[in-house]
Amino acid sequence: MNTTEKIREVAKQLLADQKVDLVVGFAQGTLPLRSTPYFARTPEQAENLIWSATCENNLANFVRKRTDKVAVIAKGCDVRAIVALIKEGQINRENLTIIGVPCEGMVDRKQICQAIGCQDILEVTDQGAELSLKGKNFEKTLAKADVMFGSCKTCQYNTPVIFDELIGEALPAKEANYDDIAAFEALSAAERNAFIAKEMEKCIRCYACRQACPMCYCSECFVDCGAPAWIGKGAQSVDDNALFQTVRVLHLAGRCVDCGACERACPMGIKLSLLNRKMVKDVKGLFGAEAGVNLNDPPALNVHQFEDKEDFML
Structure with a gap:
C-alpha cells in the first residue's frame, strides 16, 4: 500500500467514525505537476486525496481558527507552522488530528520548466527518486533532488515533530545548513x-x-x-x-x-x-x-x- 492509499484509508476511517468533520489534504490538480488543497467531508470524497512531490502548499493556513473537528495531512514544515500557531492560540489542539507524512522534498515547477525548455508536459510518472515527463515531442527523466525547492533542500525536519498518526517510516532529522x-x-x-x-x-x-x-x-x-x-x-x-x-x-x-x-x-x-x-x-x-x-x-x-x-x- 503506497502513501496515497494509506492516507485515503486513514481519512475514510476518521470520517466514517465521525471522529472529524473534515479532512484537509491534497487532490490532483487540473494539470500535470499540479496538486490542490482539498477538503474531504465524506468517506467518498476522501477517495480524491493524493500524496505526491507536488503537494507543496502549507496546509496550516487551512486549519487556523476552525471550530469544527479537523484532520490535516501534514508534512514537516506544515506541522512546524501548526505547532507555532497552537502556541499563539490560533489552533485548538484538541480539535485537530494530525496525519503526519514524512517528506523528502517537493519539486519546483520553475526549475522543471527550465530543464525541459518550458515545453508543455502532458504526463508525469513518479518513479521514486525520479520524475518521468512526457510531452508532445519529448520524453525526459529528471532526478527530484535536482529540481527540488531550495527550502526542501535545507529542511531539517522531514518528519513532522508531532502527529497523531504517521503515514510511512520516519526520516531522521538533518543538521542545519546555512x-x-x-x-x-x-x-x-x-x-x-x-x-x-x-x-x-x-x-x-x-x-x-x-x-x-x-x-x-x-x-x-x-x-x-x-x-x-x-x-x-x-x-x-x-x-x-x-x-x-x-x-x-x-x-x-x-x-x-x-x-x-x-x-x-x-x-x-x-x-x-x-x-x-x-x-x-x-x-x-x-x-x-x-x-x-x-x-x-x-x-x-x-x-x-x-x-x-x-x-x-x-
Whole structure:
C-alpha cells in the first residue's frame, strides 16, 4: 500500500467514525505537476486525496481558527507552522488530528520548466527518486533532488515533530545548513545593500508572500493601516518595497518555520527565503530557539534569560 492509499484509508476511517468533520489534504490538480488543497467531508470524497512531490502548499493556513473537528495531512514544515500557531492560540489542539507524512522534498515547477525548455508536459510518472515527463515531442527523466525547492533542500525536519498518526517510516532529522546565509553574510555592507535593492526592484507588492505565509494572520496588516499610514500602497519605490519586506521579516522573528511558502508564491522570483533564513539563523544563534519544533518551548521573543547572548548590543 503506497502513501496515497494509506492516507485515503486513514481519512475514510476518521470520517466514517465521525471522529472529524473534515479532512484537509491534497487532490490532483487540473494539470500535470499540479496538486490542490482539498477538503474531504465524506468517506467518498476522501477517495480524491493524493500524496505526491507536488503537494507543496502549507496546509496550516487551512486549519487556523476552525471550530469544527479537523484532520490535516501534514508534512514537516506544515506541522512546524501548526505547532507555532497552537502556541499563539490560533489552533485548538484538541480539535485537530494530525496525519503526519514524512517528506523528502517537493519539486519546483520553475526549475522543471527550465530543464525541459518550458515545453508543455502532458504526463508525469513518479518513479521514486525520479520524475518521468512526457510531452508532445519529448520524453525526459529528471532526478527530484535536482529540481527540488531550495527550502526542501535545507529542511531539517522531514518528519513532522508531532502527529497523531504517521503515514510511512520516519526520516531522521538533518543538521542545519546555512551555507547560503554564510555566503550572504560574507558580502560587504555595500554588496548586501545592492543585492537587496536589486531584489526589491522586482517587487510588485501583490502581497502573495503575505497571503501564503501561515504565520501572517494579522486582522490588519501594517501596509493596510491608514491612520497612521506606515507605508505607501503599491510598488511605489524600492525603498517602500524594502521596508515592507524588512518589517515582515521582523514580524516573523522567532516565528518563521522556514517552509518557503513566501518564495514559492512570489510571481517575480524574489529570493524571500534568504531574508527569512537570515533571521531564523540569527534567532537560533542568539537565543537557541527554533520556531515550531517543541510545543512546550515558549516563543523566542517572549522569554529573557540571563544566559542570552548580548553580542548584538552596543
